[in-house]
Amino acid sequence: MRTVAQAVTRVLADAGVRFGFTVPGESFLGLLDAFEAAPELTLVSTRHESGAAFMAEAHGKLRGVPAVAMASRGPGATNLSIGVHTARQDRTPMVVLLGQVPSGKLGRESFQEVDLAAMFGPLAGWAVQPATAAEVPAAVADAVARATGPRPGPAVVAVPSDFWDEPFEDQLPRPQPEAPEPVAVAELADQVRSARSPVVIAGARDTAAHRELVATAEALGLAVYTGFRRQDSFPEDHPNYAGHLGLTVPDPQRKALEDADLVITAGMRLDEVTSQGFRFPLPGQQHVEIPTAAAEVLRELRESLPARQRDWSAAHQAVREHMTPPETDDGPAVHPTDVVRALRELAPRDAVVTNDAGNFSGFLHRYWCFTEPRTQLGPCNGAMGYAVPSAVSAKLAAPERTVIAIVGDGGALMTGQEIETAVRNRAPIVVVVFQNGLYGTIALHQAKSDLRLSAVDIGAIDFAGWARGLGAEGRTVNTREELEPAVREALSSDRPCVLDVRTDPDVLTADTRLADFLEE
Template sequence: MFDRTAGSHAVELLKQWNVDHIYGMPGDSINELMEELRKVDIRFIQIRHEETGALAASAYSKLTGHIGVCLSIAGPGAIHLQNGLYDAKKDKTPVLAIVGQVASESVGTDTFQELKLESMFEDVSVYNRRVQTAEQLPDMLNQAVRAAYAEKGPAVLVVSDDLFSTKIKRDQQMTSPEYSEPHIRAAQDDLTKALELLQSAKKPVILAGKGAQNASDEVVAFSKKLNAPLIASLPAKGLIPDDHPNNLGQLGQLGTEPAEQAMKQTDLVILAGTAYPYREYLPEKAQAIQIDIDPRVIGKYYPATVGIVGDLGPALSWLTDQIGERNPAFLNEFKEKRAIWHDKLQTDIDKQTDKLQPQQVLGEIQQVMERDAVVSLDVGSITIWTAKYLQLTGQKLVLSSWLGTMGCGLPGALAAKLAYPDRQAIAIVGDGGFSMGMQDFVTAVKYELPMIIVVFNNQKLQLIEDEQKMTGNKPTNVDLANIDFAAFAIACGGEGYTAKTREELQDALSKAKASKRPVVIDAYVEDISAVL
């Protein structure tokens, strides 16, 4: 094999790993890699802040299951990646960060922009190595990607830029760009023990998490056979259609009354693909069956009576086949409560008020949202409003679940349009979250990524105010200086609309849905507590 640069080998391997785009910002410690990327058909998405790139890479991975890739220079660029990489770590999704470093001969001399990057990334990563020689680069890249998939988290590869341009001879391929996803069969003894609990339970409740991503049909079939109410964790919202009669909605601060009541009354909770952490919303003494592919989370937040380690779909299918006839009384009771609850929510949406209210905005979004849309949800009071009032019946939802980082809405929408160019992308954001990274709206404009961004503008950090009040404190420093988000969108080359009435909002959403450009709708809403 003729001599080629280590960088050319690296980008070829990225293609073989089916990487079709990378988020990053060029700079002096990755210039040689940029030269290699220029020569291949991997799309480089130039972002305006590395945090956006890392959050978008994480969101892309959550949406598709494929590895998301981001790139940064040494020093300040590397620091900016941290928030997005921690988001990927906490939500257990594979991301590769290629991080430039100062020239090889300068490492350790405390030169300009040099940091101890391996130390800085140690906590956030499942793989964290600095490439010492050009010959190592291809094989270490394969190791990094494989580790990201296997351990479901961020892999960090630190590379001095001069190594990318160094020629190496690859006479023999040492490793390959291949990863085989394991399929874990549950132990028969554990399944049998779980079946015994199911047969004796009078009021079982299923709590499904994002582990149900590829097993939603099995979860629904299990619920029907067991005659058990279904509750979904927020990351699982939409995996079980919100309009399914067995689905009581979410649990906890952002949950529904029927879900809370069912969980209080249950005598057996089935944790299906979730390690739900909020103990105060789970039963006090009920028995529990927990099914997860990760043995480390069995009983981690709730005392599992029976733990089943294995793929969720096959485990639930076996249990469904074995369950006998079940009394539907408990489920029917909560179907009625669910119907009453949904009528209440619809009344909230339909009521006429002088000022726009958050639930009314969500009701209007519901009207323009397409069946296969991708909804990117930011963090704050809008998370609670959306969980309660927006019905997902086939759409995908992406959010920062475990880290809960504000500013994730726009990066999620960018990732959605790159993952699914033909699908509608809607970002639901607060004025606080959007303003944390709104400069990258121009990225959507530059790459012609049409999306609808609805900003819930109440000029305050509403959820923080609610929390301060709940602790008995006087709200302080929660008011935000107002920004004309519509004017900002127009200044970036996109479309912007201001909505202060329901009619203005309906008109803006209609125009946004028909547009081929990125759109920001600045929706002025009342500052109503989301903690109901």
């Protein structure tokens, strides 16, 4: 006879889930045992619950299929919450299973007790705590359905610890995702036909949507922008590409969007950054959303309209000028532009690049030139500590691909211990630490506001030595001359490798130096 835990793992495996990430806890021992025993499932032990959550989120983002993040009650669950918020803001499918105090001790402020359903409800959008053991498998099936539904995201189930080992005799439930609302393709075709200047904002990550968007943009003469940290949705070297709607978008790149009379959002929500502070769509602009099945809708749209050409050369030229890395001046430390340039020149076109939050990521967004689908993993909520765990997850999900984590020294110190997880699981990722000894984003905000630089210093760290202590390779890069050989060696290594790149703390963005705001 199955236990509840065994029923849950069978529900997950039958739904296509393949990975679970966790820090083990005593409140879900039965689930850990069942997960380990299921041949289709891989259980990855991480060094911190935030790392587990980021890994599960990255897997869902890369594969389009949810992974499971598991944690224990109270402290473990709260540690895991950052990845849940990341998945919510980026609409990433993820299932979260939390151990809870025994059912007989609920509501008494027992050891490590938190009302997990109440805590995660606003954070995830959907969270439940089944009242009986028999309800648990159905709740998990419902979580899978909600995670993969018309509005993908995290779904949370908290389970009292004694429920896992209870017998389950009923038929296994199956996820029943809600059907998405159909897009009126005929109406959209009429709008495109009559539009003077139609623009697409793309965010779908899958290969089919990427391929179909290219074909549709070429056939119908559409300009294409990519959403914040979804630059892999459309080739940035394509003549119809009009720019990345990220942070600090230059005015020339916004012109095609400002002039558009029809804006189509495909495969993403129009978040604050992408909409440029909720500025777009402008009054008078028609706005159509294609939230799901972007490839199918775009194909139907393309097949229902005659070919038409529009000239987007001015828009694309503005992009090319913005994305071309300039020659950098010699200085006491490595320039971040040179780091991205070297990585882009030496890494395969389909390399998966993960990035953390911080000003250094702006150099990646501006100079990498994404051309292939499912090659960018970044936190749309700006969560620090994302890059290293997500790189580990990406390498486990796609071991044949090169995976590079771009992270600042602050983010590396938050979750960089997951390098040990990469070592233990034989996942040879490349971690590039931009070490400038500063929380650069905050320092720049303080300087621009005529405030003192406070609480932004980070101590000098030997990240190469630290990496070796975790079982990885580690190399220090102090000069431009040392950069390219170090990158080559890291990319060819069969072990996880950390490049400790000493960058100039004065160079915070491609166009800004900290000293410009500190001068009297």
